[in-house]
Amino acid sequence: MQYQYNEEQSQFKDMLRKFVQDKYGYDCHLALCKSEQGYSEEHWQQFAELGLLGLPFSENVGGLGVDSGFLMAIAEEFGRGLVLEPYIATVVLAGGLLAKADNSDLSNVLLPKLVAGDLKLCLAWEERASRGNPLDVNATATRSHIGDNLLINGEKCVVLGASSADKLIVTAVAEDGGLNAYLIDCDAVGLHVQAQTLADGQRAGQIRFCNVEISADAALFSDGKAAATLQETLHEALLVMAADGLGAMDQLLALSLDYCKTRQQFGVPIATFQTLQHRLSDMMIACEKTRSLLWAAFQVQGSSEFGERVAMLKAQIGSAGRYVGQQAVQLHGGIGMTEELSVGAYFKRLTVLDLLCGNRDYQLNYLAQRQTQLTVDAA
Amino acid sequence: MQYQYNEEQSQFKDMLRKFVQDKYGYDCHLALCKSEQGYSEEHWQQFAELGLLGLPFSENVGGLGVDSGFLMAIAEEFGRGLVLEPYIATVVLAGGLLAKADNSDLSNVLLPKLVAGDLKLCLAWEERASRGNPLDVNATATRSHIGDNLLINGEKCVVLGASSADKLIVTAVAEDGGLNAYLIDCDAVGLHVQAQTLADGQRAGQIRFCNVEISADAALFSDGKAAATLQETLHEALLVMAADGLGAMDQLLALSLDYCKTRQQFGVPIATFQTLQHRLSDMMIACEKTRSLLWAAFQVQGSSEFGERVAMLKAQIGSAGRYVGQQAVQLHGGIGMTEELSVGAYFKRLTVLDLLCGNRDYQLNYLAQRQTQLTVDAA
């Protein structure tokens, strides 16, 4: 059972840490937060050069075909470095679903571009009413008057990477009642993207589809396995997002330890106060429990237990990330409440992560329902 | 708005505290716990002499007809002194319901005896499946073959004071589907009481009714208001029980403060450790929040808000009592885990209180349902 990065993954991770440290100071993060685009195209091209954009994809589309451990390693370092580029949106979410699609005409054309850094995608799946459930979809794909064309209608919210994407994949209910996913150009008629800057600086978009007309071969799936594949893709993405969160948590703990050792109050470093010592211990415990559940989920990727362990992991990162974020701010006092230090930026990143892709509440309900299902199955 | 005992109540409370301190050492508590009967008949007679048994009842049955503030005062001191006599079972629960019954033939005969200390009662309402809800009753009262007689069938669990009671009041569903309550002699044929010693030393009983035959005039209610009156009686009892719990919590805090000031570890009193200081503060906060909710409930007794505030109070005493009890044991360390100190006895009293008469879960559900009802009513 693998419980830590293997040698190859570790080397890769160390390389990335150095890369992020070199390219990404907190100043750089702040500047990108406030920029029009919200990320750096130059960084994106460097990702392509480093091969980061092709990691999970097969070699025939220009990828490296390595396992999720490498994606976790990237995400940990991106979380630790407050990286803002839409990596997870493009590579893990949209790219991940595309790579599993039946429609190889699309994936064989698009993935090489994605890997080369010439194409950005996003995945529009979440709706206000879905509250984290990817299968609870109101958007529709109905037959248009013209040939086999389809009309997409509906609304998707907080679509990560929407403002930078060239094309998007949207989930919608087809006329037969089954879920499917469709590829659409972001400049299609009837498609309205309102760009959003999330609290942590990440860019997203609110997308409205008003009779967006697409051809039938824009459908990613043909045999009704869209739902399962979407679910699987999201589970993989959650694994990677959790690694991002863990990187942020680790860094918050490190910053807090440093601050407590140097900050003086009442004539002594605040690290000498027992209450704060125990708080730091609890922050470390929160990090370590999360790390254990991260590896526990990684181990069973591809098996029937994966969804359950990912849900546990996401619920854990929701509460642990909230705890570590809040306590890091508290330990830093007033200065932790400002833009002057990076502490607040990590806190906000963890806050956003908690609410994205099914918050703690959703994951706990998902787990309880699975348990009930197990009981029914057993009876 | 009354937020503390008034002068008369305070004097009464001081008198009781002295009485309990004189009569009830921890040794006495332990001895009674281990005795056959589980309480002292001599104490009971002293209660009668002090007028404690008649406090809430009207003067025409020999009572004093004073308000619940006096019952709260008694209970606080009984909680603080670990008193084991079945006061709440007899006076507040069974006596309280009897005093509100339609059947004045019964109450006029029985209450004077109760006040004089010559009669002990208990109220058998709780069933395993009811999980705290007094209106969720499986026991039945059906017509017998003989005259207007009734047959009682069913099972009641953890009936406080069952083993000391001369008569009991049982709640059961009548043939018309309505709830009623019936008075039964404890030595009736078909009635099986299995005496129980609860974890805190209190006595109770598991009662099985197998075709227990009673006459129709043993019914306490005639006009269908049994359910509301039962609910009201339980709410009043919960107010008093919460005061008992608060007395225990206050005493646990006092014991913990004393212990932390005197106990030495690592060469200093453990009260100098910041973590323990903050723990003590949190225990105090738990006590004070409970006290505020106690008075908030007391103020609205008799109004439509009473049930809601009592439910809040019981939920609060469930969690606060658990917290204070657990932390008091933790602060005392190993010795807190033994019979040698009274700390564990208070901890157990609070543990039992939490589970009796609707635990925290039940109260929170009750509150949520009331809220939903309010929303429906408003719409």
Place this chain on the structure above:
Amino acid sequence: MLIEDQHSVEFRAEIRAFLDVAPSEEILEAGRKTTSVFAPFKETMAWHKILFRQGWVAPTWPLEYGGTGWTVEQRYIFAEECNRRGVPPLLPQNLQMVGPAVLGFGTQEQKEEFLPGMLSGEDFWCQGYSEPGAGSDLAALKCRADSDGDDYILNGSKTWTTYGHHANKMFALVRTSSAGKPQAGITFLLLDMNFPGIEVRPIVGLDGCPEQCEVFFSDVRVPKRNRIGEENKGWNVAKYVLEFERGGSSFGAWLVPALEKLRARSSLALDDSGRSVADDVHIQRRLTELEIDVRAVEHTEKRVNANLKHGENPGPMASLLKIISSEVMQKFSELQLDIVGLDALPLQTAALAVGSDIAGFGEESDMLVMPYYLNTRAASIYAGSNEVQRSLLAKAILAS
């Protein structure tokens, strides 16, 4: 409110009638767009002036200096009605911080010079207490005032000065001596923000807005007649101010209607099917648990207020109230975040400005949720961190 006497009923009606008409649309917008304990400056000061003209601006002040003569219960009713109407809470600096200092320790001349402007809102006073190296540990402050004839010469800096960039006056604790205990050499001074040598630098908070400031002093000349109380005895003045407001808190008056609004928000339809977040029993449960905490704060506050009348000193209960109200506020902000969910994620600073014509995503009230959550983390830090309060509380109960 259950069994309110006739006098209270009439008082409440009078307040309500006034509140129905007095605040402008902008003032109400500022009330809605309050994302921390400090409401938007301009509109809040406009409201301050309206209340001043009504004679209701300073319920806690002595009647002869512009107070209202209301009982503690009436003050609570006033606070309840203000919260229900949604007017912005007044900024506490003039009326609850510097005012009491001048009332308690000022000379007759100082009272005449400074109180009218505080009361009317002509002046806005900011606080100069904390320094980069002296937050929860105020006694460690270093900002120095050297005697020079009739003046002090001020050098150093202050931080966490709320709305320093809006203020025309400042009250500050400065070091006039380093002899004796750290608290002993501190003096309480009043400053004009336009004294030469003062520089203000706003600090951007987690929500992207400047609310706090750093204030730098280089050879700022302050007349000695601006000193409140004796030289080196400023600590006593600051302590007095802290105690002044004790027992008059009305945080529950804010929390109870806020919880009602949150319940209403949770019942909004998510889509055409009419589903709402309130259908989720776990959200219901958290609302119920929060309500118990809210009621505990409300009734603890009322209990302390009621018992104060009987001549008791709140003592450690002041620390207790600080802890439980800040923590319930934080719990509230978290539940609000979870209920609003994704709609809370975009940070919409521009749309949140009072009078902004920028349309935001979603409901206006949803835009407030994230800034409020972020800003509310400060509640356990400012005014004596909750760690400091817990230590004070422990000290008090261990001593008794």
Place this chain on the structure above:
Amino acid sequence: MLIEDQHSVEFRAEIRAFLDVAPSEEILEAGRKTTSVFAPFKETMAWHKILFRQGWVAPTWPLEYGGTGWTVEQRYIFAEECNRRGVPPLLPQNLQMVGPAVLGFGTQEQKEEFLPGMLSGEDFWCQGYSEPGAGSDLAALKCRADSDGDDYILNGSKTWTTYGHHANKMFALVRTSSAGKPQAGITFLLLDMNFPGIEVRPIVGLDGCPEQCEVFFSDVRVPKRNRIGEENKGWNVAKYVLEFERGGSSFGAWLVPALEKLRARSSLALDDSGRSVADDVHIQRRLTELEIDVRAVEHTEKRVNANLKHGENPGPMASLLKIISSEVMQKFSELQLDIVGLDALPLQTAALAVGSDIAGFGEESDMLVMPYYLNTRAASIYAGSNEVQRSLLAKAILAS
């Protein structure tokens, strides 16, 4: 267990086959009636002896002294299967406390004299560490051993000696010098409980049962050849023992099946209508939350075990595991109490004795719930209180 290799599958089958037949009814009853970390004495020692005969009693010991030579994973599998079968956990004193001390610091003679009895279960060793004034602060111990020729003369007392009233041997830390640092003058001694001058007094716990003891020494003569390690160096022996077991913990192997049983209990019908506690979504939610904590313990343990193999030292992770396992155990005991509800209230000490013919109320397993809840409060007190563990953890991470 998901992707278990063939070797592990065969190993598991072998263990299971043995466990199917080896334990007697009484032993299994004792396993069921275990209400703390210490299982009923008599039956547990009987099981100890059966495992000894099988050669499996001491998986953590070196092969040449009676160990099994199993890998860490195999030990975990063994623990899992023992928990699933419900045999009582072995008492740790012989095998995990005194055994390692003798293995690590004993002379050849001492090993030959003492190890066989520990291993076989002929002897039961109790621990004499804590004293009334020295609990979490062991260095403060006062129980004195004065040199007298070939003997020490022992005076003082020990407390929290688990099953002292059942033991025929004791290992103790005693003070042989008061010079230098408090830890410096401590010596590790082996005693016979029938040495003249030893008196044992059982202490009644919250569940009404005696599990711990006080032990008093008056002029007890202990031969110096019973000393383990050097005089005044007993602290090193004790520390070595603490570290011995690190990284081999298998608490998750107990928790996972316990949680399964609790789920099953929550699904039992409450009445004829078939309703069960598990219908309550809030109970479901708590079970789910508990499972996450349980899995976090399980995988943290496995992670530490796996990484130990790679040559890492668990370091602060030992403290972390102590904290999270004791806290999840306490959380488990609370949820169990809330699920069983009223049926848990009667304390049925007599019915709980192994082999008792007293019928209790309700299901046997329900009777265990209250004693287990009460006894489990000790988990955050013993073996270094959780406060001490949190301080150790902080020290480690602040130093790094």
